[in-house]
Amino acid sequence: MRINGATTVLELEPRVSLLDALRDELGLTGTKKGCDQGACGACTVLVDGERINSCLALAVQYSGREITTVEGVDHPLQAAFVANDGLQCGYCTPGQICSAIGMLAEHAAGAPSAVTEHLCEPDPELTDAEIRERMSGNLCRCGAYNGIVDSVREVAVAEQLR
Amino acid sequence: MTTAPARPDAPPTGTSGPYVGAPVDRVDGVVKTTGAARFAAEHPYPGLAHAALVHATIPRGRVTWIDSAAALAVDGVLAVITHENAPAMRPVKTQSVLDLSTLVPGSTVNHLASDEVHWDGQPVAVVVAESRQIALHAASLVRATYRELPSTVDFATEKRNALPQKKSVVDPGRAAKGDAEAALSTAAVAVDHLYTTPVHHHNALELHTTTAVWDGDRLTVHEPTQGIDWTRKHLAHRFGVPVENVRVIAPFVGGAFGGKWHVWAGTLLTVLAARVVGRPVRLVLTREGVYRTVGGRSPSEQRVALGADADGTLTALIHTSVTQVGRVGGGPEPATGLSRYAYAAENVLVEQKQIALDLVPNTYMRAPGEAIGSFALESAIDELAHELGVDPIELRMRNEPERDPIDGRRFSHRKLREVYALGAERFGWAGRSLRPRSTRDGRWLVGTGVATAFHPANLFPANVTVRISADGGVLVRCGLHEMGMGAATAQAQIAADALGVPIESVRVEHGDSTLPAAPAASGSTQTASIASSLLAACEKLKRSALALARGSADSPLRGAKPAEVQARDGGLHAARGGETYAAILARAGRSSLDAAVGAERGFAAVAGQVRFMSKFLLDRRRWVRAASGAQFCEVRVDAHTGEVRVTRWVGAFDVGTVINAKTVASQLRGGIVMGIGMALSEATVVDPRTGRIVNPGLAEYHVPVHADVPPIEIHCLGDPDPTMPAGVLGAGEVGITGVAAAIANAVHHATGRRVRDLPVTLDDLL
Numbered sequence: 058m059r060i061n062g063a064t065t066v067l068e069l070e071p072r073v074s075l076l077d078a079l080r081d082e083l084g085l086t087g088t089k090k091g092c093d094q095g096a097c098g099a100c101t102v103l104v105d106g107e108r109i110n111s112c113l114a115l116a117v118q119y120s121g122r123e124i125t126t127v128e129g130v131d132h133p134l135q136a137a138f139v140a141n142d143g144l145q146c147g148y149c150t151p152g153q154i155c156s157a158i159g160m161l162a163e164h165a166a167g168a169p170s171a172v173t174e175h176l177c178e179p180d181p182e183l184t185d186a187e188i189r190e191r192m193s194g195n196l197c198r199c200g201a202y203n204g205i206v207d208s209v210r211e212v213a214v215a216e217q218l219r
Numbered sequence: 220m221t222t223a224p225a226r227p228d229a230p231p232t233g234t235s236g237p238y239v240g241a242p243v244d245r246v247d248g249v250v251k252t253t254g255a256a257r258f259a260a261e262h263p264y265p266g267l268a269h270a271a272l273v274h275a276t277i278p279r280g281r282v283t284w285i286d287s288a289a290a291l292a293v294d295g296v297l298a299v300i301t302h303e304n305a306p307a308m309r310p311v312k313t314q315s316v317l318d319l320s321t322l323v324p325g326s327t328v329n330h331l332a333s334d335e336v337h338w339d340g341q342p343v344a345v346v347v348a349e350s351r352q353i354a355l356h357a358a359s360l361v362r363a364t365y366r367e368l369p370s371t372v373d374f375a376t377e378k379r380n381a382l383p384q385k386k387s388v389v390d391p392g393r394a395a396k397g398d399a400e401a402a403l404s405t406a407a408v409a410v411d412h413l414y415t416t417p418v419h420h421h422n423a424l425e426l427h428t429t430t431a432v433w434d435g436d437r438l439t440v441h442e443p444t445q446g447i448d449w450t451r452k453h454l455a456h457r458f459g460v461p462v463e464n465v466r467v468i469a470p471f472v473g474g475a476f477g478g479k480w481h482v483w484a485g486t487l488l489t490v491l492a493a494r495v496v497g498r499p500v501r502l503v504l505t506r507e508g509v510y511r512t513v514g515g516r517s518p519s520e521q522r523v524a525l526g527a528d529a530d531g532t533l534t535a536l537i538h539t540s541v542t543q544v545g546r547v548g549g550g551p552e553p554a555t556g557l558s559r560y561a562y563a564a565e566n567v568l569v570e571q572k573q574i575a576l577d578l579v580p581n582t583y584m585r586a587p588g589e590a591i592g593s594f595a596l597e598s599a600i601d602e603l604a605h606e607l608g609v610d611p612i613e614l615r616m617r618n619e620p621e622r623d624p625i626d627g628r629r630f631s632h633r634k635l636r637e638v639y640a641l642g643a644e645r646f647g648w649a650g651r652s653l654r655p656r657s658t659r660d661g662r663w664l665v666g667t668g669v670a671t672a673f674h675p676a677n678l679f680p681a682n683v684t685v686r687i688s689a690d691g692g693v694l695v696r697c698g699l700h701e702m703g704m705g706a707a708t709a710q711a712q713i714a715a716d717a718l719g720v721p722i723e724s725v726r727v728e729h730g731d732s733t734l735p736a737a738p739a740a741s742g743s744t745q746t747a748s749i750a751s752s753l754l755a756a757c758e759k760l761k762r763s764a765l766a767l768a769r770g771s772a773d774s775p776l777r778g779a780k781p782a783e784v785q786a787r788d789g790g791l792h793a794a795r796g797g798e799t800y801a802a803i804l805a806r807a808g809r810s811s812l813d814a815a816v817g818a819e820r821g822f823a824a825v826a827g828q829v830r831f832m833s834k835f836l837l838d839r840r841r842w843v844r845a846a847s848g849a850q851f852c853e854v855r856v857d858a859h860t861g862e863v864r865v866t867r868w869v870g871a872f873d874v875g876t877v878i879n880a881k882t883v884a885s886q887l888r889g890g891i892v893m894g895i896g897m898a899l900s901e902a903t904v905v906d907p908r909t910g911r912i913v914n915p916g917l918a919e920y921h922v923p924v925h926a927d928v929p930p931i932e933i934h935c936l937g938d939p940d941p942t943m944p945a946g947v948l949g950a951g952e953v954g955i956t957g958v959a960a961a962i963a964n965a966v967h968h969a970t971g972r973r974v975r976d977l978p979v980t981l982d983d984l985l
């Protein structure tokens with residue numbers, strides 16, 4: 058498996074989820090388990106730059122793909138989360154950060170969301186409503202949503218200026 | 220989005236330094252955003268085995284037969300533990316206020332000690348295996364048959380059999396002044412309605428999990444708990460080992476909200492399983508397993524009746540409630556608690572009743588009592604305002620009490636007029652039409668609503684040590700709980716100001732029973748309780764530092780008196796000059812200076828507990844102390860589908876001193892977000908025939924998501940409560956109170972429909 062830029066060889070039962078492989082076999086516990094059912098987003102990782110719920114993925118299906126977990130992330134979002142207090146307990150945080158990175162890439166690629174007014178618009182503006190809609194697969198029970206949206210907006214704006 | 224700063228005007232007083240009140244970044248922000256923070260299920264152990272639970276499928280009865288053969292035949296299964304082969308745990312102790320750890324058992328059941336089943340979902344077996352996958356699979360192969368006994372599981376049919384709650388030191392359960400029923404019947408204007416709220420679940424994002432490691436008769440437990448010390452004592456008791464032999468570790472807790480206050484079945488059974496297999500064992504409950512074995516908030520039916528003169532002066536206030544407990548545990552929900560203090564009615568009756576059901580015992584959930592009680596009371600006052608045709612804030616202000624309306628105690632810090640004024644101004648309340656359904660924006664009916672937030676402030680004893688080292692570093696040690704409140708950050712700010720050192724030089728060690736014991740993190744008490752001891756410890760430390768310096772001929776502090784000394788710039792300063800702690804220590808040839816508060820043992824600890832309880836009760840007789848606030852919101856209701864969206868929120872609060880403008884605002888927002896869920900989507904559904912929870916997961920129990928939460932503006936008065944340590948009233952729970960009522964009131968304003976049964980859903984509005 059290719060994880061955070063390194064290659065690891067693992068022997069796993071086929072029923073082991075990518076999430077359990079990361080946490081229990083590789084000790085990469087930054088990726089969290091909140092439901093194991095695809096309902097919370099705490100387990101979000103990036104696979105070839107796209108966000109997935111690793112609890113719904115079988116590890117054996119991901120050999121050869123480039124997997125990035127929060128331990129392999131070095132992104133301005135992390136500092137933005139701290140500055141905007143986009144976290145409380147911190148349990149959803151790695152998933153929020155990985156999800157936001159994937160979401161920004163989706164948006165940059167022109168993908169619309171359920172609240173995008175004109176689906177054919179090449180470059181939908183990343184409004185707060187768009188951020189909230191696109192991040193709604195990541196639950197935060199502590200309710201740090203405002204700070205998360207602030208962080209994502211801040212980083213998105215900075216990236217556009219670059 | 221523009222979010223105003225949390226503390227717009229006056230700086231908080233009560234401490235002198237630069238950190239208290241400032242929006243300091245969380246000390247654990249970096250480890251939590253890089254994945255380095257290790258939560259309870261994330262500590263590796265060699266030979267770690269994994270556990271899974273098998274849950275009873277009847278509400279009450281006996282296990283007649285349990286078949287483990289198929290599970291045991293699975294490769295990698297180490298043990299299947301049932302009542303037939305489980306080693307005995309000691310039974311639960313009787314509750315006593317002199318040993319608060321007796322309050323933490325989630326239920327009185329001695330798990331796997333007998334064939335008895337007390338609720339649907341109670342564990343009847345634990346499977347231990349080499350991996351989590353094997354354990355879960357094998358658990359699915361365990362078969363049980365039961366002899367079912369008659370059970371009562373349905374709140375709606377049983378509530379008529381409710382009996383008065385038992386009186387306790389913290390909640391009398393009933394209070395009355397005058398004859399409220401008589402006053403109601405002769406009132407010029409009256410409202411009298413029933414309000415209901417369903418079961419709620421905490422759904423902390425981190426699943427309940429335990430890792431238990433025995434080494435002879437020494438036990439180490441990684442457990443995301445809100446009560447390290449009491450969990451430790453409880454485990455020592457149940458497993459018959461000395462308290463000193465048990466270590467409970469919980470530096471980070473992935474959300475709790477009351478759900479991790481008690482010690483539940485999973486914890487005990489993991490420790491038991493580790494003893495059986497002689498290896499470290501980890502249990503991570505499934506999300507469903509959390510619903511089956513960890514209690515939620517009690518449902519309620521509440522009656523609120525208000526009678527008033529034509530000018531809006533309240534003559535009668537009646538608030539009664541029925542809530543539930545489990546037949547084998549759970550505590551009384553103080554649903555009417557806030558109505559004792561809310562309004563200056565001439566005649567008041569508050570009374571709490573409850574029923575016991577064959578369900579998993581209920582537990583505390585964020586603002587137990589006030590969260591649901593404020594929905595009923597603050598909806599009713601809005602209904603009365605509507606009847607009278609007056610502005611709902613105006614009605615509240617007309618009835619704002621000067622003293623405790625029932626027994627005349629003084630309020631230590633009643634600032635409702637101020638928070639309403641502040642909130643109304645920031646929200647733009649003035650000029651709001653009184654008429655429901657008066658604003659429409661395309662397909663949206665727009666309404667605004669308001670409600671009072673209220674949560675009592677309390678204190679518990681806390682043990683703290685503080686050390687200053689020769690390099691100027693400060694180490695605060697306290698077994699406090701960091702579940703997202705920013706507790707370690709707040710205490711670091713307090714210590715830095717008290718000692719006059721830069722916050723970067725302060726380290727707070729927390730979350731471990733090897734540290735001086737903190738009280739459980741509950742009742743919004745943690746910050747104030749620990750601040751009280753921490754400030755005392757810092758004072759002691761400064762005195763010992765001064766004692767070292769003032770006797771020395773070459774110290775600029777020579778002969779200085781404590782009263783003339785200021786702590787700043789990393790040391791102590793008097794009129795003739797000062798020096799750093801590092802310099803004082805170096806001259807004295809000391810590597811460090813230490814101070815401890817409250818770290819007593821044995822008899823001294825019991826005496827301390829008694830002293831504390833008497834002061835606690837005395838304070839309660841003297842003062843009504845509470846955090847409070849005013850919740851303002853705007854909702855939009857789709858005229859065609861009945862969909863409700865919350866589009867604007869302003870919360871103005873009095874939480875006493877704001878230690879950290881950033882984290883306090885976050886905590887208050889978090890409460891409001893949970894309140895939005897309570898208002899519009901959250902409900903645990905119990906099958907009325909079988910007592911089984913039918914929506915045990917995040918896909919069926921809907922907590923608010925990003926798209927449900929508008930920008931939430933938080934404003935705090937920032938004015939210290941003179942009777943509380945550091946002036947702090949607590950911010951963990953007040954945020955959720957009043958939220959559901961504000962939304963229901965706004966929905967009424969938008970649509971003309973009054974919804975008295977939570978959650979407010981589309982079908983209520985079509």
Ligand code: FES
Nearest residue numbers: 093095097098112
């Ligand atoms: S753990 Fe994967 S979505 Fe919840």
Ligand code: FES
Nearest residue numbers: 145149197198199
């Ligand atoms: S920070 Fe606790 S769940 Fe998001």
